[in-house]
Amino acid sequence: MEIPYTYKPRPDTGLYNAKVGIWLFLASEIMLFGALFSSYILLRVTSPAGEWPMVEKAWPHGLLNIPIGTFNTAVLITSSVTVVLAWAALKMNQFGKFRIYMVITLLCAFGFLGIKSFEYNEKFTHYELRLKNGQVHTGHIEVNGKHAGFWDFGSIYNLERLGKEQVKEISFTADPAKPKPGEKHAEGASHEHKKMTVKVEEISKLDAFILRNHTFFAIYFVVTALHGLHVLGGALVLGYFAFPGAKFWKKNPEQFTNRIEVAGLFWHFVDLVWIFLFPVVYLL
Amino acid sequence: MSLKAFHVVFIAASVSLAAVMAAWALGNWRSGGSPADLAWGVGSSIAAVGLIAYGAVFIRKLRHISYL
Structure with missing residues (x-):
């Protein structure tokens, strides 16, 4: 027995089953991302006043x-x-064009993920350094002449690890002082990255820009990453429809078109999440 | 809501984002920012106008497809 309305719309609602299904799924996704957005805003508005990294929890x-x-x-x-x-x-009814557009979509999806991993790498190799004399710096470290890398997770350093490996001193390249948003660099301010050698016994805190370091990095x-997983999942589905799943087009073009619409609705949702995420996390 | 309708919503959100970015960058420029802030603001404004034009063409071209 055939399941009714698998691709023909119901006469009363005007919707086929898969469209109802994807909207119910997207409703649950809105709740998931909504909770995370709320968490971000609450963590941010309750954080102490001041300039990070001078004020540690700001x-x-x-x-x-x-x-x-x-x-x-x-x-x-x-x-x-x-x-x-x-x-x-x-x-x-232009299948050739469909495939070209799908390939461009996939290139964009994997391009996005590639750029995001570059950004992650930048954070995983960037460090906050606090000295016992009260000085605070951000920058990049070298331990035993080697830079810490992203893909080798074991190479992320903190004070405990330096102690275990009996490292006596590290080389640290500090970032230049940044002006506050909307402010110019002070006249004569240095833009140079200052390189220094720091004794481990003088350090009170050393950690990369990773989840455990600060509430901001955690959220x-x-x-x-959750958004990135959605991009990856969506790209896999779109890739399936563009290549191995595309033979269904010959069997039932109407149902195949509906499948692309449903996948496209998910893809739009994922992109819409980013449209909200970007200004909140990057700009504000 | 069809993909067509959701796409219109998405483009509207993208236009809003481009407008917010333009306001943010031009605000930075007015409060003593660099020429890069001005370029950023102008670029975002052009993107907003471009997206509005694209949205109008999209709606006109796909007028035979339902919003449901």
């Missing part, structure tokens, strides 16, 4: 790379345009 500003984030936003907007064009091509990595 909310950091200007740590994320806005040009890269903007480029990634443009990549996702482009992918939404191409996925809807792929669906429209199927509606007009930033959770939200963006």
Whole structure:
């Protein structure tokens, strides 16, 4: 017996089953991301006043790379345009165009993930250094002449690990002092990265820009990694429909077009999450 | 809501984001920012206008497809 309305719309609602299903799923996704957005806002508004890293628990500003984030936003907007064009091509019975648009969508999806991992790498190799004399720096470290890397998770250092490995001193390249948002660099202010050698016994805190370091990094990595997983999941589904799953087009073009619409709705949701995430995390 | 309708909502959100970015960058420039802030603001404004134009063309081209 055939299940009714698998691809023909119900006469009373005008919707086929899969469209109802994806909207119910997206409703649950809104609750998931809504809870994380609320957490971000609550953590931020309850953080102590002051400038991080001078005030240890204050909310950091200007740590994320806005040009890269903007480029990634443009990549996702482009992918939404191409996925809807792929669906429209199927509606007009143009399978060749459908595949071209899907390939562009996939390139955008994996491009986004590649750029995001570059951003993650930048954070995982960036350090906060606090000295016992009250000095605070951010920058990059070298231990035994080696830079800490992202893909080798064991190479993220903290004070405990330096102690275990009996490291006596580290080389630290400090970032230049940053002006506050909207302020110019002071006349004569140095833009140079200052290199220094620091004795381990003088350090009170050393940690990379990772989840355990600060509430900001914890919520930033959770939200963006969850979003990244959604991008990856969506890209796998779109990739399946573009290549191995595309033979269904010959069997039942109407149902295949509906599948692309449902996948496109999910893709738009994922991109819409980023449209809200980007200004909140990068700009404000 | 069809993909067509959701796409219109998405483009509207993207236009809002571009407008917010333009306001943010031009605000930075007015309060003593660099020429890069001005370029950023102008670029975002152009992006907002471009997205509005794209949205209008999209709605016109796909007028035969339902919003449901």
